[in-house]
Amino acid sequence: MREGPDIARIASLVGDPARANMLNALMGGTALTASELALEAGVSLPTASSHLSKLMEGGLLTLASQGRHRYYGLASAQVAGMIEAIIGVAEAVGPKRVRPGPRDAAMRVARVCYDHLAGEQAVAMLDRLFDRKLLLREDNEIRLSPSGASHFSALGIDTHAKARRPVCRACLDWSVRRSHLAGTLGAAILDKIIAEKWARREKDSRAVVFSPTGRQAFERVFLS
Amino acid sequence: MREGPDIARIASLVGDPARANMLNALMGGTALTASELALEAGVSLPTASSHLSKLMEGGLLTLASQGRHRYYGLASAQVAGMIEAIIGVAEAVGPKRVRPGPRDAAMRVARVCYDHLAGEQAVAMLDRLFDRKLLLREDNEIRLSPSGASHFSALGIDTHAKARRPVCRACLDWSVRRSHLAGTLGAAILDKIIAEKWARREKDSRAVVFSPTGRQAFERVFLS
DNA sequence: GTGATGCTTCGACCGCGGTCGAAGCATCAC
DNA sequence: GTGATGCTTCGACCGCGGTCGAAGCATCAC
Missing domain, CATH: 1.10.10.10 (Winged helix-like DNA-binding domain superfamily/Winged helix DNA-binding domain)
Known part of the structure; x- marks a missing residue:
């Protein structure tokens, strides 16, 4: 009790x-x-x-x-993160499926997590944003650096907080088991990826599939 | 369906x-x-x-x-992480408690998460380990760098993988909403903190309370 | 061997919560 | 206004799963 x-x-x-x-x-x-x-x-x-x-x-x-x-x-993204965590455990303890299937593989590479990108690409992106010091870990938060603010503005990505939602937030990725970026910035980046047609949403799935040229563009902008 | x-x-x-x-x-x-x-x-x-x-x-x-x-x-630490995520949502949507109480505040600073340290101190520690390049984000994993390996060895902390468990793993912190360090290294660091008597476990609680000198020692070794 | 300890299994009880058809309510089109 | 659409509320049914006492099983001490 x-x-x-x-x-x-x-x-x-x-x-x-x-x-x-x-x-x-x-x-x-x-x-x-x-x-x-x-x-x-x-x-x-x-x-x-x-x-x-x-x-x-x-x-x-x-x-x-x-x-x-x-x-x-x-x-909220927090609720989405909790569900991702439960999915992760269910995957780990559940019966090993014989063949994961192509959709499953695509989900691991990139998928939607509520309003932001998740999967290997998303985790790699957050790592690179830290490496390039566009984002900073500070005072137990993720903060946008001045250079990050101008970088994202130049890309046409709005980096202002909306209605009590933080700009940057970590969200644990069930497939990679590392953090990816949530918050208004995470949502804005996903919006840009879709708006620029770098990738499209799979129908009836959370998978996000990049086109060859879209992948190059994404990597140039966020993974270089 | x-x-x-x-x-x-x-x-x-x-x-x-x-x-x-x-x-x-x-x-x-x-x-x-x-x-x-x-x-x-x-x-x-x-x-x-x-x-x-x-x-x-x-x-x-x-x-x-x-x-x-x-x-x-x-x-596993993954199961512990899932429970932390559920606790986080329950805290967020639950009735706002009038006074969080001292034990609650102590839990936010430092607590046990299964076998490793969680809370503000733990999140700050992981940030610093990255900053000092003792740990590296690489290929969607957290890896121990060569300098990290010798650093922890010098502290008497075993950094070898045990029985299919990874050395480093991220675990999402419900109070800070950022990652802290799990895995065998995370567990070994908590062991050291307790063994060196830098901190003690609160009875019937997950809170970890540092002594004044213990806190200094911890900060010197892991947060400097 | 005997008795004690620690836990699981068995069996019976019971009530919470999921279920849907029918009816009701709100908003729409015209 | 009338009829259609989309959803919620009501009411009745039912069965899954939580509950514990009693009995059973395993390991211990001696």
Whole structure:
């Protein structure tokens, strides 16, 4: 018996198959309606609605109403990071799959984690941003250096904090088991990658697939 | 409906109050017996035993039999990291506690995370080890540099890999939301801190409290 | 061998929470 | 206004899983 944060409550929210499927679907970063999430989870609309209200009450989701459409999304990158951590353990202890499959390999290279890039490319990128001193580790935070601020501005990437969200944040990568970049800067970089058409989102997957020229451009800008 | 790692199964293992209490107790790194864990969880011995077999089957625990005593411990630093991530979300979405209390503050400064140090001090230490190039980020891993190897050897810290466990690993800190050092090196450093009596473990808590001189010694060796 | 200790297994109980059909509510188009 | 769409609420059902006492099993001390 101990007080402290109610970890059982949070874990049990993720611990139902229908809710886990919904959260997994939302890891792609796109907000979805109750009908879409019911389909993802394989349950009826009333059941999905009941799950969604539980996830809302637990603080794991946000809701944006647009007319008669109601879009559910993950509450934060922190929630996404927790789900990544659970996926990591599930992968590690789960039955070894015979062949990981091409989609799985693509996910390890680059994928969406809520609103930012994850995978080997993302971890390598954060390492290089530190090496080039565009980002600094300081006072237990990741901070944008002056040269980093001008670097990203020159690329047309907005580096200003929005609504209480930090610019830079670390997020643990389940496939690499190292940190990648989250926060508004992480989200802005992913936006740029997609906007520049350096990479495209795989349909019905979190995988991010770079084109040959897009990969070169990405590496020149972020990995050089 | 989707295939993939069974995250609901792992999360539901953590999602029961009794099991969550047990896992929380094991975050201190000390392996405990079924009776001790039953006490922690506030359930009877038969109930605790049933929970423990479920956690074992799910791959979250390891078991070491010593005569008629059976010691349960967390299966890996990865499992510990997942629990830290869940704690982080529970803290963030949970009711804001009126006064965090001194023990809570001490936990944020330094605490045990399974077998290694976590908290502000641990995050600062990993940053400095990178700055001093004793550790290197390379190929999506953390590697010990040659100078790092001789540095730690000189301190009497064994830096050899043991039984398929990596020497260096990142683990996300729930209070700082940045990486600290896990792996055999992370464990060896915590061992040294305790062995040198630079700090002591708080009873019935994960907090690690440095003595004034111990803190100076730690900062001289790892934060300078 | 005998008795003690530590834990697991068995069996029975029970209630929490997931489930969906039907009804209700809100917003839309026209 | 009327009908359609999208979602939530209500109500009833049901079964999974948590619970513990009693019994059983394994290892210890002597």
